[in-house]
Amino acid sequence: MNQVRRLTQSGECLENGRDSDLVIPIMGPTGSGKSSFIRALLNDLASPGPEVSNGINSCTSVVQHYFFEPKSKSLQAKINGRRVVLVDTPGFDDTNASDLEILRRIAVWLTASYGGQMKVAGIIYIYPIFPGRYTHNDRTNVKVFKKLCGNNGIKWVTFATSRWDQEEAIEALEGKGVFTTREGQLHSHWKDMLASGATSGRLAKTNSPRGKYSAHSLLEEVITKGLENKAKEDEFAGVMVALQEQIVKKKRNLPKTAAARELKKKLDVLMREYNSLGDNETVRQKTRAIVGQLDELKISLGGRIKLFLLGNS
Template sequence: MSYTPTRATNKSMKWVRQRRPNDDVLTDGFNCSDFVVAIMGATGVGKSTFINHIAGRPVSEVGHALTSCTQKVHHYVYAHHSGRRIVLADTPGFDDTYVDDSEILRRIAVWLASAYSKDMQLGGVIYLYDISQRRLTGSARLNLSMFEKLCGPQVLDKVVIGTTKWNAKIQVQAAEREDELKRDFWASIVEKKGKIMRIQNTAQSCHDVLDALLPAQNAATSSGQPSARGSANPLRIQQEIVTEEKLVPRTEAGKTLRFSLAEMLASKKQDLRNERDEETRAKLQEDVDFLNQQINELHASFFQRIVYRFL
């Protein structure tokens, strides 16, 4: 499918080379008056449920097990009560059951690049976190780290961290956990005026979170003043892919993922050296091979970078 070049002179269309045939990207019918809101978080935190509540109908498949239902980026158009058209992006987590993390990163990066090349404004990013988890797991840490690198510090004021899975039985413990997360893991987001909100399993609660991202736009719309095109900062990954013409592995998110995978690989190799049970060793060897494969996919050679940049 063809792409219409952006009118912004500092944007490149080279990102299209990193697209694959089955990727979900934004093509015709979208423009600079649309607002993009990306929904991120680990598998099972409630991203699809959130979008279904916003849409008022089941538009995104909801999983009820540990396996992921969202393996690609899917977008849904929503008419906000302010009159703005919102494009919600349902993104897979960096712990997908069937797709490796390097491929997840590429899919998210390509979709966001397609939105940025259309001059679509960043409404914000909603990061969902399962508050019922008793500790910050390795998967949750990776997703949070990747989220921060995808966003960059310049847009943290357009971030809402939505905590999900609240219930009466865990209310006290979850509130203590929320305070700890704000203090130890989400401090940079809070410092940059990002919001922390509790999400109940209701449509109203989800709409409240979405409304919290768009107060300035809502005010401008109600007063009849158009918001300035391109006035909002883009995500860091959008700048890197579209403006700076980087390959996905060379982005900050790509480097962070490669480092995290290398740490996991070292741990698995140590476990493999110490393990004596043959069945367990075979499983560990599979893990080592899979991690090696992902790290190799995140390696962009000097020749690849030169070809991509200048040809």
């Protein structure tokens, strides 16, 4: 638990968790719509929701949980008095915090809440269907996410694409079926996880429980799937994600977890990219930030590269 205690110094966690809680972390890149999804669920219940930003900078900086009490009778019947805990997370590629810091904040919440015994009922990964390209960074972020979940966690994952409310407007400009085509392309990027039991869904920015791609129906699907993954008949199983299990049960330090090792690979590639851009102040700043993270992850860099990067500072 030392690792957990050390981690909690830099982050939030949920105190007084109940075994019966249905915990659902919401993950995905910065700006993908994680906080908007939670707001859409909470707004019509007049609860204070997470902050959402339409600026260019990342918005959510700490992991924060919200309790959701469904109005829908069918969902109420399914959860049968349990609390639904939605966990908003900051996305990788954040404007203000490094990927390693983001991973640390997520690890803190997952390991420190529920005395390290927390089991999630589902994990939602939100990615915007439009605009933008599926970049190398997007691919590596999903790889880190996959390692964070671990093999056991994959069947609890739902990939949700956001921004489906823009489909009609964009089709008018770019032709019929453009969103469906993009969705198919995303599914092919996620095919391994989809083949291993992850599912997918669509989201639109709406507060209406009856909206076409409503946050409510997606959440209901996720909870239904989570409750169906039973340990024994009539017993909710839940899953401990790999990141949590490796820190709590296997007592690994964060840098030794599979997710952090995957993150190292991403940083290595970024480092090579910046190195090839030549020597200027922006490149030096970016590479210094990456070197800091790699150092923390105990990557041994060739002395020559380090000298090249830091020698000019």
